[in-house]
Amino acid sequence: MKVAPKRVVSLEYSLHLGDHQVIDSSEGEPLSYLHGTAQIIPGLERQLEGMEPGESKQVTIAPADGYGERDPSNVQEVPRTAFGDRELHEGDELVAIDDEQNEVPVRIEKLVGDKVMVDFNHPLAGKTLHFEVTIRDVREASDEEIAHGHAHDGHHHH
Numbered sequence: 001m002k003v004a005p006k007r008v009v010s011l012e013y014s015l016h017l018g019d020h021q022v023i024d025s026s027e028g029e030p031l032s033y034l035h036g037t038a039q040i041i042p043g044l045e046r047q048l049e050g051m052e053p054g055e056s057k058q059v060t061i062a063p064a065d066g067y068g069e070r071d072p073s074n075v076q077e078v079p080r081t082a083f084g085d086r087e088l089h090e091g092d093e094l095v096a097i098d099d100e101q102n103e104v105p106v107r108i109e110k111l112v113g114d115k116v117m118v119d120f121n122h123p124l125a126g127k128t129l130h131f132e133v134t135i136r137d138v139r140e141a142s143d144e145e146i147a148h149g150h151a152h153d154g155h156h157h158h
């Protein structure tokens with residue numbers, strides 16, 4: 001069965017940024033997602049369309065089809081007091097919680113007196129992504145999965 005909308009796809013992947021240093025992977029436990037619902041980055045979803053179980057592919061994705069371009073206006077000034085007693089260093093990567101209670105990775109760009117310049121860009125913004133993917137399984141999604149907009153394999157939250 002081919003990868004297509006309203007099908008649940010299980011795949012293994014590894015990701016590097018052009019230097020073959022793997023920065024993320026499925027670590028032997030396939031990732032499942034509902035195809036056609038933007039659960040994964042758009043450039044990758046498009047490239048997987050039509051693939052079949054057992055097939056492997058190397059996929060290169062430009063920033064615009066990945067995590068977007070880096071936006072300088074996403075570097076914002078935050079008062080030092082917002083971080084409490086925590087020790088801060090330039091380059092530190094922290095996790096902030098946004099208004100919808102999602103975890104957002106942020107980076108301390110610069111410390112300036114009692115202000116902290118915080119980079120809210122995604123760490124992979126502006127990067128060209130190199131994925132190696134292998135499709136493990138493709139199946140029709142259940143009505144419930146289609147209603148929820150996500151796959152019910154493995155880890156997921158309602």
Ligand SMILES: [Zn+2]
Nearest residue numbers: 148150152158
């Ligand atoms: Zn669900």
